[in-house]
Amino acid sequence: MKNYQAAPEEEEDDELYEHHRIVADKKQALLRVDKFLMDRLPNVTRNKLQKAIEDGFVKVNDAKIKSNYRVHPGDVITIALPEPPRDTEVVPENIPLNIIYEDDDLLVVNKEAGMVVHPAYQNWSGTLVNALTYHFQQLPTLPGNQGRPGLVHRIDKDTSGLLVVAKSELAMQSLAKQFFDHSIERTYLALVWGEPDPKDGTIDVPLGRSQKDRRVVQAYPEGEGGYGRHAVTHYKTLQQLRYVSLLQCNLETGRTHQIRAHLTYLGHPLFNDSTYGGDKVLKGTTFSKYKQFVENCFKIIPRQALHAKSLGFVHPRSGEWVQFETELPQDFKDVLEKWDHYVQHH
Incomplete structure (x- = not known):
């Protein structure tokens, strides 16, 4: 790279x-x-x-x-x-990390929902990077990425799951190139509103910041007005639960909010994703008991239902393919069980 x-x-x-x-x-x-x-x-x-x-x-x-x-x-x-820049002043903080793998070159972290990956506007402390700088000394930094030692990619605050962190310059350059070449395997599980048709497919639509609301990323089909950057998401339906579906999503590119924005464009926002309108009853009946059921589900998983389940890449030193997997977090498991039970008994 x-x-x-x-x-x-x-x-x-x-x-x-x-x-x-x-x-x-x-x-x-x-x-x-x-x-x-x-x-x-x-x-x-x-x-x-x-x-x-x-x-x-x-x-x-x-x-x-x-x-x-x-x-x-x-x-x-x-x-x-x-x-x-304010975000280059990273204050080390003693925050526990769930490290599922570590060697001299890299570590793989299972990030919990609610943790911001790096310090930025309105989130200067309590981030993964604050924790990394406490637990590890002299992490490398990509050029132009000051204040984000060890990072070669990120996942959203309220998305849980796997993140690889570089500990050596060798790992930093190798992983950065693999992300740049789109050769890293990233699999996410997403609970979405509705049942996609077709069940499996590819969303190849440019994404960019909304001109109306800077916090939101939106699709720009055919590259409308020159906006948007190339973005590709592959999805597969794993389970249909009448009003919601469990999808497997594989990222080819890694744009901000890519899965969230692409699935919203498809008409199937993530369950309880407040930024993209998924925190309302979007599918189902008008019965008040059903509405109460959905509200209870929102309480079980008070975030967007998205989990970075697996991560695979070529190890920078050995040259061998390594693959890491993680279980669904409890809130995600619980909400799936609740929907499964509802579908079977109604």
Whole structure:
């Protein structure tokens, strides 16, 4: 994988600190740089971005640009600001980790739902990275990923399951390349509203930040307006429970909220996913007893029903394929049992 190191700054920028470094995809459509960055940076308004561009804080291939500059494939966009990034100051915290495998090069963690993976806006402590920096010294960091030692990928706060962490430079570079090449096997289990038709399929639709709500990722079929990035999810129905279904999802790409956004686009949001509307009764009868049953299910699993069940990759040192599996967490098991019981007795 290419290593994009920070380029020397011009004299007038001596006091600037790099906050973001983004490399445009090889298939990137020509798109205004402000729109391009809006798609990739949550919690940033277009006005703020345009002001940062005007002030020379945004550069493309080390050159200052204007807001109407169109991003080309392979462009390296950097955002440097006068103050250091807040998320590079990771405070080690003694938080227990559920480590299911560890050697000199890497470890595999079974993350519980509710834990944020790395410090960021509104979540500066209590994260997986705060725990990692307490338990492990000198974890490597990918270029442009300061403040996130050991990380080569992440899973959402309220998604449970497996995450691989690099302990050596060898592992960091090898795993990063495998993620970049989409050769890592990632299997998720998802409880969704409704019964997909067809039962098994592939969702190949670009994803990008919503222009209306920055917290939400939405599908952009046919790459509408140049928005969205290539995203592919394969799904298979494992169990149909009348009003909900248990799916196996395999990620080919790894976009933010990919499974959640793709299944919402398909018309089958994750059960109890409040961000994507899955925390309401979307399928079923109008009987108040049924509504009460669903409310009780929401209490059992007070998060989106998504679990990263397995992870497979080529071990960076041995060159052999390694595969890790984890059981469904108790809240997920319990809600499945409850639906199964309901379907059999109603």
